[in-house]
Amino acid sequence: MSQPTAPIIHIQSLAKSYFRETLEIPVLQGLDLDIPAGGFYALMGPSGSGKTTLLNLIAGIDRPTGGLLEVCGSNLNQLNDDELASWRNENIGFIFQNYNLIPVLNAFENIELPLLLTSLTRAQRKEKVEEVLSLVNLMDRRENYPRQLSGGQEQRVAIARAIVGNPKVLVADEPTGALDAKNADEILEMMQRLNEEFGKTILIVTHDPKAANCARHQVHLEKGILDKTVEVNR
Amino acid sequence: MKFLHLVWKSLMRSKRRTFLILCTLILSVFLITILQSLLATLDAVSNKPTEGNRFVVRHKSGLTQFLPISYGEYLRQQPEVLAVANSQWFGGYYQDPKNFFANFANDETTMFQVFSDRISGLTEAEIKEYQRDRKGCIVGQILADKYGWKVGDTIPLTGTIFPMSPQLTIRGIFKGRMASEENTLYFHYKLLEEGVQFMKGKTGAFWIKTKTSDDIPRVANRIDTHFANSPVETMSEAENAFYLTFVKMLGNIGAIIHGVTIAVLIAITIVTVGTMSMAIKERTTEIAVLRAMGFSRARVLFLLMAEGLLLVTLGGALGIGLASLVAKILREILGSALIFLQDFRLANETILLCMGMALIIGFISTIIPALAATRRSIVEGLRAL
Ligand SMILES: Nc1ncnc2c1ncn2[C@@H]1O[C@H](COP(=O)(O)OP(=O)(O)OP(=O)(O)O)[C@@H](O)[C@H]1O
Ligand SMILES: [Mg+2]
Numbered sequence: 001m002s003q004p005t006a007p008i009i010h011i012q013s014l015a016k017s018y019f020r021e022t023l024e025i026p027v028l029q030g031l032d033l034d035i036p037a038g039g040f041y042a043l044m045g046p047s048g049s050g051k052t053t054l055l056n057l058i059a060g061i062d063r064p065t066g067g068l069l070e071v072c073g074s075n076l077n078q079l080n081d082d083e084l085a086s087w088r089n090e091n092i093g094f095i096f097q098n099y100n101l102i103p104v105l106n107a108f109e110n111i112e113l114p115l116l117l118t119s120l121t122r123a124q125r126k127e128k129v130e131e132v133l134s135l136v137n138l139m140d141r142r143e144n145y146p147r148q149l150s151g152g153q154e155q156r157v158a159i160a161r162a163i164v165g166n167p168k169v170l171v172a173d174e175p176t177g178a179l180d181a182k183n184a185d186e187i188l189e190m191m192q193r194l195n196e197e198f199g200k201t202i203l204i205v206t207h208d209p210k211a212a213n214c215a216r217h218q219v220h221l222e223k224g225i226l227d228k229t230v231e232v233n234r
Numbered sequence: 235m236k237f238l239h240l241v242w243k244s245l246m247r248s249k250r251r252t253f254l255i256l257c258t259l260i261l262s263v264f265l266i267t268i269l270q271s272l273l274a275t276l277d278a279v280s281n282k283p284t285e286g287n288r289f290v291v292r293h294k295s296g297l298t299q300f301l302p303i304s305y306g307e308y309l310r311q312q313p314e315v316l317a318v319a320n321s322q323w324f325g326g327y328y329q330d331p332k333n334f335f336a337n338f339a340n341d342e343t344t345m346f347q348v349f350s351d352r353i354s355g356l357t358e359a360e361i362k363e364y365q366r367d368r369k370g371c372i373v374g375q376i377l378a379d380k381y382g383w384k385v386g387d388t389i390p391l392t393g394t395i396f397p398m399s400p401q402l403t404i405r406g407i408f409k410g411r412m413a414s415e416e417n418t419l420y421f422h423y424k425l426l427e428e429g430v431q432f433m434k435g436k437t438g439a440f441w442i443k444t445k446t447s448d449d450i451p452r453v454a455n456r457i458d459t460h461f462a463n464s465p466v467e468t469m470s471e472a473e474n475a476f477y478l479t480f481v482k483m484l485g486n487i488g489a490i491i492h493g494v495t496i497a498v499l500i501a502i503t504i505v506t507v508g509t510m511s512m513a514i515k516e517r518t519t520e521i522a523v524l525r526a527m528g529f530s531r532a533r534v535l536f537l538l539m540a541e542g543l544l545l546v547t548l549g550g551a552l553g554i555g556l557a558s559l560v561a562k563i564l565r566e567i568l569g570s571a572l573i574f575l576q577d578f579r580l581a582n583e584t585i586l587l588c589m590g591m592a593l594i595i596g597f598i599s600t601i602i603p604a605l606a607a608t609r610r611s612i613v614e615g616l617r618a619l
Contacts, residue, residue: 056612061613061616100520109243113240
């Protein structure tokens, strides 16, 4: 697959600090990063280096203290909270380490959640949910509740939920961190497929070198500063 | 509407907790509804209009003693007096002691003047027919409906106070202003006199109608003075003297009922606030996940509020339903013993008041934790585990 030119994620001198009372704790400092549409990037680095923070900023669930943040054609700094919420609904799919499914909803209903915010009819929602259910191979588990699913199955439901609204970008914070090797492989394979077949731009945070090797680029963060970006030879 | 399913499932997250809080809500709403309705019913009964210009003359030493009918002569002579009707509580039942209702032997002519406010809907012909037939009777609409009686039916009345069980023919079915007034049967006073040896020339009470209510204290006093120091002394009471003492007592009952209502409200608010904050707090991560996928703050707030309001609406509706069921039972079972309970109903205002209170409780107890939950940043929410 040839690499598209215009970056879907464009970051310039991005800074993020936390404030404890008057004390400023800088986490990210003057970060520059461009990720092209269709890219598969793994974000690596020691614990506390700011990986989750960067991912949250890109996904629009956190606000930077400074710098430019352009994702999917929107300057996130210029969106208010409500605009940012519907922007996320349209553009970002989230995959978490702990799956974070809603325990009182079954697989189908969990996947349907992001679609409730759209103007789709019930029948259209059903069609889309079933489409992604079969994509993650869980058609027979549609009525099951999260507690009736294995970790790997839960994460597949979470992936289905992340892609059901057809977002351009998927963000995943240690998506395999809670899984055994076999299930982790399955999830990584699925993400590769989403990247290659469906052209999703994927950004994952991981400690696991094997997971990082599934990506096509690895970005290293060190104390809030981008260390280096390397291309992965697969 | 598509979010209702989500709201319902969230409410049923912990079935046991929801069940317990629902039971608490139902019981509280039930208690408040019943107490407030009781107050409203007592209020209505004690504020009956047009009873002002009627009073009763009875034996000074109580209701079980009788007055000579000849006293009526003097009573009728008083210039303020419009009509006098002798009246005796008969205390009979129909077929079975369970079928107990108010029944009186009353003067068959003057009673229509004295009790014109309580008895209506009879034609001239029906009244004439009743007055002509010594064994005739008139019954209230509710009573007639209850036993399926029609004009012309003969009904046996078994005496419990008097050794007499008359067979009475219904000559008319009248309407009253309230259920308790329609749950009544009247028959000829003379039938009682003829049937019971010791009642000959005697009566339990004289009901007297005056021109105005202002006349009552004067004429009552005159009557009691006139018969003072005679072998049979009288005691005159305004009809609403009973109600007046009642109203005074009601002041206290009212204060108690309002006090209990407020105490229950405070208790249920505390319990609901606790339950809702717990229910919302344990969902911190979930709320963050919903917001990450694009649910706005307002949307999440709306969902949480809907959940709280759904809970109290259920509790309120079931509580009021239970109360109206109990009101019906009270009316039917205890109504024969406590006459005023026949008018025991849940007023619309009471229902609205109780439902309103339930909704307000639901609103306050949800808005506080819900606002706190939606104000929290998504990142913070995702971190909380
Ligand atoms: N809300 C906060 N207040 C203050 N400091 C914070 C807050 N959130 C994160 N930090 C700090 O920011 C730094 C980066 O945190 P972040 O979670 O991004 O690290 P990370 O690279 O994802 O680490 P890990 O690999 O352990 O997940 C850490 O030093 C952390 O303590
Ligand atoms: Mg992290």
